[in-house]
Amino acid sequence: MKRGILSLLLAASAALVSAGPPAHGDDRTPQIPQLKVDKYTLPNGLDVILHEDHTTPVVGVNLWYKVGSKNEKAGRTGFAHLFEHLMFQGSKNHDSEYFGPIEKVGAQINGSTSTDRTNYYENVPSNALELALWLEADRMGFLLPALTQAKLDNQRDVVKNERRQRYDNVPYGQTAETLLEALYPPDHPYHHSVIGSMADLSAASLDDVSTFFRTYYSPNNASLCIAGDFDPAETKRLVAKYFGPLPRGPEVAKLQPNVPVLSEPKHIEMTDRVSLPRVELVWPTGQRGDADEQALDVLSMVLGGIDKENRLFRALMYDRQLAAHVDAGHPASALAGEFTVTIYAQRGQSLDNLVKIADAEIERLKKEGPTLEEVIKAQNIQESQLVVGLQAAGRKADYLNNYNVEFGDPLAYKAEMVRLFKVTPEDVKRVANQYLTANRIRLDVNPGDPTPRKAEAEVDRSKQAPAESPKIAEVKDEFDRSKMPEVGPTPKYTPPPVTRRTLSNGLEVLIAERHELPILTLNLVVKGGEALVPNGKEGLASLTADLLTEGTKTRNSLELAGALSEIGASIDASGKLESTTLSLTTLTKHTDRGLELYTDVLLNPSFPEKELNRLRVQRQAMLKARLDSAEGISGVVFPRLLYGLEHPYGRPDLGTPKTIDSIKREDVVAFHKSLFLPNNASLIVVGDTTPDAITASLEKAIKEWKPGEAPKRDLPEPSSSKKPVTIFLVDKPAAAQSVLAVGQVGLPRGTPDYFPLTLMNAVLGGQFSSRINLNLREDKGYSYGARSHFAFRIGPGPFEAGGSVQTAVTKEALVELLKELKDITGPRPVTDTELTFAKDRIIKGFPNKFETTFGVAGTMADLVLYNLPADYFATYQSKIDAVDKAEVARVAKTHLDPEHMVILVVGDRSKIESGLKSLPYAKVINVLDPEGNPLPPAAAQGDVEGAK
Known part of the structure; x- marks a missing residue:
């Protein structure tokens, strides 16, 4: 609920997690970005804020309505959040999914509701600004003519699924509402949660929600911010055209x-x-x-x-x-x-x-x-x-709004x-x-057993005065609002040029300059991670990375943290499956000091026994807590089912309580020594510097880092044995939802089919408007969201489809999920329209990857980790565009095998097992514990085939 500068900045900049006081001698004047804005108000009361930023061809369109859960009355709670969903269901002049045309142009799109406001945003390519404004204005002025009982019923189900997923099916899920009820009296606007009462939503009529909309969703109760790559005069004309004719609504009294x-x-x-x-x-x-x-x-x-x-x-x-x-x-x-x-x-x-x-x-x-x-x-x-x-246009738009x-x-x-x-x-x-x-x-x-959820209070509406529905004047347009604006030519975008240098010790350095803000990000990508850890030491890679920032030969853990705080910088290390990264983010005025601390961590980690013991205790607790949620269990068990524990991709990458306990300091030292070599790593530099300046600084700072024999990254081949569709079940008693995961071993990152697979998956489950999500969420109302994805890795990574679904429809949701997987492999291949949509979304959204220094650094990591060609990003869009429908059909049929996929269901066994057993391919339900071990026959009550 935080609305102050502290949480706004924490949310907007999770990458900078450690900062502190300035260097000695600083005058204590904050370094505040001087954003230039043009604010004006239309005659109908709409505030408009414009901020130009031509760094990338992206525009953030951000609309805030001054309505949240605080504006709801007893018996009608949850309406603001419900409208966050209804606003995506179509309006008079675009009576269809809002996501469709906006995703097609490569936009990032969403909305959110809080106690005090509801916001909607589209981060679009600059040539699609008019489209975004047309859509936003249409749902502001013309939502109700397109609002039907069917849409209300469907989105009410989606919201109930959201409640199950975010409140009822997560550890500690009841605490937020319990605290609100304890802290705020019953008549206080903050007494109830943003998601509201499901009883209130069930009782809501079309008249109820229409009255709420007419009261709060009007120009004079909203603020529109546009930030990014646009022409100010043309943008003002478009805002006046689409929003100007919309009438004022009632004046909403500001709550004190x-x-x-x-x-x-x-x-x-x-x-x-x-x-x-x-x-x-x-x-x-x-x-x-x-x-x-x-x-x-x-x-x-x-x-x-x-x-x-x-x-x-x-x-x-x-x-x-x-x-x-x-x-x-x-x-x-x-x-x-x-x-x-x-x-x-x-x-x-x-x-x-x-x-x-x-x-x-x-x-x-x-x-x-x-x-x-x-x-x-x-x-x-x-x-x-x-x-x-x-840094990013959308973030600035939201911040200013x-x-x-x-x-x-x-x-x-x-x-x-x-x-x-x-x-x-x-x-x-x-x-x-x-x-x-x-x-x-x-x-x-x-x-313990969950405290029973407090029954929702039923409000006798017969004793309430009916809400008075405001009268809103009709819109008088001088143009045909029903015509969707044409999107202009896709703006030409060239990713930031990369300068490559090699230091005298063999370290490859990739440098991308960005001078808009005084920020510098360094990201060292070391080739090797958990996949190189021996069996029985799972978790060693991530534990080694965590220990890098816990002390050096000259600074203990607290001294290192304090030194970083003195310059407001952060150093973060992460041990991943196939790489280990060490990053620095600093303001450029502290580059020299930041680089000194960074190289101290890189070259002189001490791996103190005391800190290892402390981190071991923390990791043990985290591993136990991860198995408290159905999604956490699925994340541990599903890779094991696909690969088995003998393959690095099937092992728990963060370890198990047993393996973490077995890791000694000498294991950490040896693992670090084998990996951290200049000839086994690449350093990515992004930000406010020049190649000559940063290369000179690096050459001086890490000249003592010597090359050595790099470890081999050979991976065993995953098992090629094919079994008929197999269902595995992990019991999560009283779970409000079931988590479905259906998949198989997929392809490596180096596959020549990477681009057609990317497009095929986008259509199947890789975007909001995908087949799987539209089926399970928008059509059936089974889920808050369902997806599919390929995890491309050095070796064949996993393919997975699924999501969280209502417990009562677990079987039905699984049937629909498998149907979509089978259909795309032959009976219903990707269409021309779907392929064009997916191409447009990916190609036109490509510049979004390069809006921030850490975004650029993370994207560039793929170049070195997977040995991609130097022109990879320059040719990415054209390679996506060159894929034809026949290729997509071929890869779907060749690489997806629904008849031999693994199915994992994590949910309340007592409520879902009988339904699963009724499926024709469920000859045996393999019951596992939360770590993927087969239950003994007495517990499983039948034949058990576990993950070996």
Whole structure:
């Protein structure tokens, strides 16, 4: 629910996870991007914000309506979120799926709802701007003529599936609603959740939802932001053409801040099928824009946000391994805010004891206050993330719209950042004492049978006065609005040129310059990861990567984190299946210092035994928690079913509790030594630098890094034995949904069929408008979303199709999924229309990959990992375009084998097994435990064939 600068920047810039105070001598003036905007208001009240950015031929179209769950009345909750879905179902002049024409041009598209607003966005190629504006204006002005009972019923089912997937079928899923009901009184607009009551949605009539729409979805209750590659004069003309004639709606009264007051502490205890106990502490705070907001933001960072240096991490996870995870936050919304502390306990640890320790840290802060250094680090986390987070057009559009809706000024972030930098240790100490009192909510969740969900309150509508439906004037157009605008020629886009250099030690360096913002990203791609780990040591690659940032020969873990904080930089390491990466993100003013720390981590990791022991404990807890969710179980078991445990692709890449426990320091040292060689890696550099400058700096920094014998990356061939369709079942008692995974061993990245397979999968299940998703979600209402994908790897990677479906229709959903897989291989091959649609989406959306430094760096990693040709990106679009329908039909028939696929179902066995057994190909249901091991016959109640 956070609407402040802290969470906006954390969401927009997840890549920069560790930052801190500036170098010594900094004048403490924040480095604020100076975005130029043109804001004006149409006569009908629509706010319009324009921001030009010609970095890539992409335009972000972002529309915010000032309506959220806070505007809903008793008995009619969930309407704002329901309309988020209904707005994609067609309008008068485009009475069809909204996703169709917009996906066809390669756009990124979605919407979201919060307590305070609903937003919709399309990040489109610049030649499709008029199309996006036409569609947005049509659903603003002409949604209701196309709204039918069938559409309402269908999307009501989709929302119910979303609830099952995001609330009922996830660990700790009931806690969010429980906290809202405990913190906010029944008459408070925040008392109910955004998704609302399913009973209210079931009772909603067409008249009910139509009245809600007429009340809130009008130009004078909305804000439109357009950011990116456009012509201002032409864009103003288009906005006036499509939005100008839309009439004003009723004036919506602005709700005033309403901060709840707790007169006493509240302690709530719940149980759930979880591995780790969890406690949440919540205090009420002021609304968005309150004078204390920034001081509370800093307090949350000091207490539970600064990487490795926050108070709770030190007390509960570093000095003592009592907790598996801790964090603190300050989500502030339009009417009120919340200060939160969340602690996941290690198994066997008492929540009372953890709360006692957390309270001691809070009391220490209240008594002594934070240090000046802590405050500066917290401030600079947000400074760095502000710069990094404003690279992509769509992000900037959403960011500017947020501030316009909340403060009436799209550039209000500047003043907010200045206020943040004026926060002092005394300010933080004061707000800690003022807000973190004994009167708080404490919510415990312990392992056990799930606490029964509270029955939804039924509202007697007969006693309610009917909602008055506003009268809206008719639209008077001087053009034919029913004609869809033609999309102009696809703008020519050339990916950023890559300069290749080779250092004296043999390290290949790929450099892509970007000078729009003072950001530099380095990404070292080491060839080798979990696939090279010996059997019995699964998890070694990722554990080795995690330990890289836990200390060097000259700095321990905390000293390294502190040194990075001093310059607001982050160093992240990741051990993947076939590669290991080490990345640096920094503001360019700190390039030299950042590079010094980066090369220290690269060349001098010490792999301390103490840190290995700590990370081992954390990993063990994470592995146990992963099996709490049906999706987590599927992610572990399905690869094992396809490949078996003898193949690297079938083993759990993060390890098992047993293998993690077996990993010793000497294993880590040896694995690192074998992989981290300059002749076994490539360094990708993206950002505000030049090839000459960065090459000179690198040559000096890593001249001591010597080449060696690179490991071989030979992989065993997956088993080629084909068995008839086989169903495996993992029991997840009381699961609200079943997770389906259907697939087979696929193809390697080097297959000559890569491009036709990419297009075939797009049609099958690789996009919203795919066959699988339109069938299971839009037509049948079985799922919130279903997909398919090929995981292309060095060796033959997996093909998988599936998703989460309602428990009651598990069998029916599986039948439809298999039908789509069979149809595309012959009975119903890809059509010309489908192929053209998929090509357009992929080709026209290609520039989106290059909007950010870390996006470019991640995309370029494929060049070195899979030995792709130097002109790969330059020729990508033409190679997609050259694929014909016959090729797509051939690869579908050749490479998909529905008659011999593996089927995994994770769900409530007591409710789904009989249905599965009735399928003609389900001669045996192979029942497994959550790790993929066959259950003994007594438990399986029949023949069992497990994953060997």
